[in-house]
Amino acid sequence: MKQAAYLLFLSVASAVPAMAQSETQGKNTSTSAVISAIVLALILSGIFLTAFLILRPRLPAVYQPKTYRAKPAWRNTEPLPNSMFGWISPYLRNPDREILRINGLDAYSFVLYIQLMVRIFVPIWLLSWVVLMPLFSAGMPHGEGFDMFTFENVINVPSKTQQLRSAGVMILHYILVAWVIYNIHAIMMKFMELRKEFLTSQEHRNTNQAKTFLVTGVPNEMLSETRMKGVYADIPDGVKKVWINRDLKELPKLVEERDKNLNKLEGAVAKLIKTAAKNVKKGKVEAVALSENQEPSLEVAEHYVPANKRPTHRLGKIPCMGEKVDTISYCREEVTRLNKEIAQKREVILDDYENYPPQSSAFVLCNSMLGAYTGSDGKIHPEPHKLAKRYREVHPDDIVWTNMNMNPYERKIRTIGFWTLTVLTIIFWIIPIALVSLFSNVDYLQQNVSFLHWISSLQVASGIPIGVIKAVLPTAALAILNSLLPPWLRWHAKQSGVPTRTGIELSLQDRFFPFQVVQNFIFLTIMGGIQQQEQQFQDAIHEPEKFVATISQAIPAASTFFLEFVFLIGLSGVAAMFLQLVPLIVYYVKIKFLASTPRKLWHLRNDMGAPPFGQLYPATMLVTVLGFGYMILAPIMNGFASVTFFTLYLAYRYLFLYVFDCKPVSETAGLFFKKAINHTFVGLYVSLVVAALMYLFNSGSNKNFIAFGVLTFVLFGLVVAYQVYLGMLWKRSMDEIPALLSQHAPMQQAVTDAPNAPPSLPEKDAYYADAQGGPMVPQKSAAPAHVLQVEDPQVTKEKEEMEEIKTMNAFYHPSRTSTQQIMWYPNDNFGIGRSQVLADQKAGYEATTSHAFLNEKYKIDEDANAPPGEDL
Template identity: 30%
Template sequence: MSSNATEQLNTSSATATFESAVIFNIAVTAATFISFDLIRKRIAKVFEPRTYIVPENKRSNPVPSGFLKWLRPTLKTPDEEIVSKAGLDGYMFLRVIRTFMILFTAFTALGIGLILPVNRIGQYDKPGLESFTIGNVKDKERLYAHVVVCYIFTAAILYTMYHEYYTYIRLRNEFLTTPEHRVSARATTILVLGIPRQLNNTEDLKNLFNVFPGGVKRIWINREPARLINLTIKRLKTINKLESAETAFLEKYLKYVVKDGESGQDVEDGNKNPVSLRPTHKTIPLIGKKVDSIETYREEIQKLNEEIKEQRHKTDTFKLLNSAFIQFNDYIGAQLAATLTIPRLTEISREDVIWENLNFTLVFVASISTLSELSKIIPFLTPLVNKLPPSAIGFIQGVLPAIGLAILMVFLPIILRGLVTHSGVMLSLQEKYFFFLLINVLLVTASANGIFQALPSFIQAPTSIVSSLAQNLPLASTFFLTYVLLSLSAAAMEALQIGSLFMYLFTKMFLAKTPRQIFCNETTLIYKDWGVTFPPHILMASIGLVYSVIQPLILPFTALHFALFYLAYRYNFLYVYDQIYETNGDLFIHAMKQFFWGIFVFHLTMIGLMFLNQAFAAGILLIILFVITLGLILGMRHHFQHNPKAEFLPADLLGVIDMKTRKIIIDGNFTKSISTITEDIEYDEKADKEFSGSTSQQISEKPLADIDDEYINPNVVHIKHGDVDKEGNANTYLHPALIIKNPLVWIPQDSTETYKDEVKRCRESGLNATSQGATINKKYKVEVDINKAPNIKDELYVESAESWENTQNVTD
């Protein structure tokens, strides 16, 4: 086959692939959204659980029935309500998706209206999709149009990113200074890591931190109750076994009564229930003694309760960790302490802590990236490291991270093991996962496509490699066009919740048998793992930007990608998702840092193409753009990274100033407007004394130039109310194993009232037991009324070690 015939065949194949992808993905997307619309009201647990499961102050109004009736409430709900329901993380995620949607919609108009005709009309006249790419341009003068568009796109992106950065900081400050948040345990508590052993005691830590405003309220020295942890886990597993045995027995007995009646034969002493219906198991699989499962599990739980009680009297013997939670009386003290204490973490909820990692420090996490420390973790490397010259060690340490990136996902759990919060894991995973995608999806694919396309020409004429790459690198755009198209159906799948729908129905039909299992299946909400949710969209924005000028056809599909995902995510944050871990929007900062790399790849790719096409003047102009962009990005990062408002609240925002009214607050009352503050302002003497005596004693003498009208503009988003996290008590930051309650044994009710005997026997064995909210229906299946069910979700918290001893039995 001739080279021309082969080229024509490849071109036809690429065009057919694109056309098929368009038809297939649009059809699948439309069908999936229609399916979602048809079944969303039939399975409320999957499609609108936030209308009835979450606390009332977090609930959304039910979605109206009818075709496309969900669109209006989804799009018309105020952003302030999104913040209150999805948290600042969820809102900033939606805001990023919406921002990309707006940007790529604008880019589409310019790309399709200007660049596409420049690429196609009167040039090489290549067939198929190639005629729309920059590879079709013959006239070098036309490449200046691409340069101009690169400048316009870059300026629009940088301006938008700066505005979004600024908006994020404003919203974060508003969120952290709401009255609800300022008194919460999250706001008033810091986690200090790497405490020297000689200072790791309550008295010394209190003396050290009492200098901060308000003083120390509580200190929790972290310990590792390894034995106690194992016991509580074993007890919960045994309770699950007991509940399964009790439920199976009651169902069998109910069937026995209905089918055969009570014969009075084959019964236990003092019990009307037939012995043959009692579940049994062997103490050792296959060869052990057969025992009554219910009685055996009761005895095991009773013994475990005694062991747990005994262990809780030995807390002083638990291994002392080099970390502590310190709660202050005033959140100002917590913020100031956090700015001066290294290493430290703020805004940590009890649920966010990875307790087993509290003995690791931030210094440790950073140090494992060096080869010398790695040899300590992997001892067999030590002889090799000792033999290497310093130059070789430096080279390996510099190259090793880049090489390790390719296998990052395999060893990710090991790399993240030193992190002490779940939100920290998500942020770290977010960053690493993005670079994994960037290298493997964008860079490797684009480079491989260009090289392989140019390889035949290079073999025949080695001197033509430069011109061949210039023409063939744009051919990779076909792959990315289909890649973006595939994401459209993924957006529809996000709305339909295929995975959650399948797991819910499968668990309901085959796995959930006991009241506890059914209750958890009916009330557990899914949540987004930001570590794997954010990066694909940043990658998509990077792909759209890199190929925006090379192949303008990618722009409308990229805009549609973000539009559909914005619609799906906005609905799900309002009606479906729960968010367990909160970073106060910090994931937004990570996402913007990642998108910077997409901008750099965009510029470097265009520079390379200009020089490959021997358009040297245009290439130099793009080099200038790259340098300017690099400087602006570094300046932007420096400005926001070192802006104290980006991480901690500065003194002038620690409740001293209301950011909406721009007035000073003294003892909860508004006084002077912040716009009147100047260097020579004279305060009222009485107000000055009151102000000086408060915990917030100083305010900058200069006007707050960075607080502009956006803080008081009613047309922009403001956060009116913070989270509902409680102030906390003496148990808030104790290890869960120290305070876990004696969990309930949840037994379903049956029509023969045999359950009453089972509940009674559990209580006589020293176990908490109840039957409320669960019944066995006429089909011998357990039903649970979630409104009447006991509160089993709080079993990992509430009662202290002392009050646990006095736990009373829960009544029906």
């Protein structure tokens, strides 16, 4: 999983606060702990970057696949020079806008978000260090090292004169929040225009994806193409095609079983050929020359591989149990049987609407994007939950078909249930996090837990510094815990009934971000405060006001925990992203051990990863929350955050330009960015609430603090009001899209008859059509559009016909339309691969050895542009 590998370091680094808790047991050690972390980060980043500079020109498959692998080729970017340092200047000159061209708006908007953070934090860094650091430290009696520069130094001193410095803090708080809001407003104005430009561009608005929407909660009386076309008869430019989803019963499982047998058959044939080559290489059998023109016998493999050495497997679901069968013979027979059964089922399904009834959802393809936007916006049905939930910009490859046939009430119940489970997960994840945090405090445990006294002798016996022991154990444990969350939360989203994969990722973003804030920021901060001020928390546990005051005071003191975390991300984390050590190892391990067939080898060599934005944004935004949360409370964080976001910008910019390949099928046109902007306000709210509580709960020593706390809450209210206003601006701006689309003449696709091509599947309009007694009105075909001929007219016509058929079958369930893959075997000098091709052709389906072969080392290899029959 290349697309997730670079997130591993973020997961590991999220354990750093736990490590820091043990390293900073007293304030007098905070500076040395942070400096030690900086030195470690510099050393690691130096090693990683040196390795990257050496390996980059030698391994283009890892470090710049986006320069030659993308399909279509126009989505590639210009390759970089191969010299060790000569690539830097062309990389920096390559504009960010290139990301938009080659990877889409989601990728570009993520880099735009990192840019926004750089633009925000650099001025905050300079201003806060010039104003706040002298204000917190000059002539103050408390604090040493970095602890001199925290907000508690001016709020917890007995001197009224020194406490007055907090007025300057409040004024600067207003200024910095205003700066943040100004930049958010500016970037959102730019982004909203960019999104409208992207969506209404000719390249996008003329795609079928832009012209299609999904509607759920369709009542039975509307479950026919004619009825649904009647519902949307008044939308601009009309409806081209409607697909009614149906309950296909056992058909999807039959197709899935057939495909599993096909893959197993390819693997078994490849294994048979490799076994034959191994026997020849070891001299166990003599090779018999067979020219390319000779037709091999179907039994040719018997000469090279004994019957007891052929690939076999056991039937049954329990491993190592069940009947043992010859894999090649069994799978070929099963594929033949399943093909016949699938063909029979498909034939029956065409007209059997009683046993395979329509379900409660439909896809609507309009003749224009304006029609799709208009149709998906309007309220159609007066009853709740009927035709109520609609999804724009849907693509067949993005659909989660198992979620298509849920009725709206089931989907609602599932949504509530799994969001409840998500909240419970966030709450109860405190338990394992707390255990990890306890083990980070090894010094406390070895002194106070009798059976752990042996830890103190471990350093002497092993020679390993106790600090390393304290770092490794909690870091590894917390990294494992954090890595379990995204798949678990993604499963919650899927089980909620979300019908698209992009919708699942958007839901994951909403679920994973609260976890990052609650667990990796708030809870770890409180745990750190308890470990540093255990007696104070024990004294305050029964007094809510005192307990809140103690927590608010612990947050600034906990800043050193997160300084190490942020700096580690900004230096060694970013260097590791450039190096891509995990993807590098995974790539070559897979090539060596998992490339068992030509098809698998091709995909390992040519498939590029893309980041899961639902996981990427929350992992990155933890730095945003930390930066804003400590913007006033511990201003030294601002410098660390500035450096981190700048280096993250350089790293992600490189990855999106030269490594990642974000497919148009998963494009949301920046919806992840919009959610990220809303989540960004959480950091501001944390900063304001903590500052206000610190004022109010220390008002006993200075009554002016009450006014400061109230004014801070006023600022909180102003930020909330702006966020609401920004939401209104967003809605107003997006509502302008139909007006922009209406300015463009619709580009109709050519509708042609295709007598020589496979026909598109029909739908039974009569089913449920006259439930309300309404007439069935035949739909007129759109006039063919003029097509500029740039190649042979016959070739152009055939392409148009095939594209039209593909369009008209696009949103039928894949089990109804998918064709069997062309079997792909290695060609070998023994004739085994060609003999298996003949066996497949005799069984009634296609197979080939084209562009697949055994190389001079008797290893499976390929030189194909694409696997046979795969539409890339």
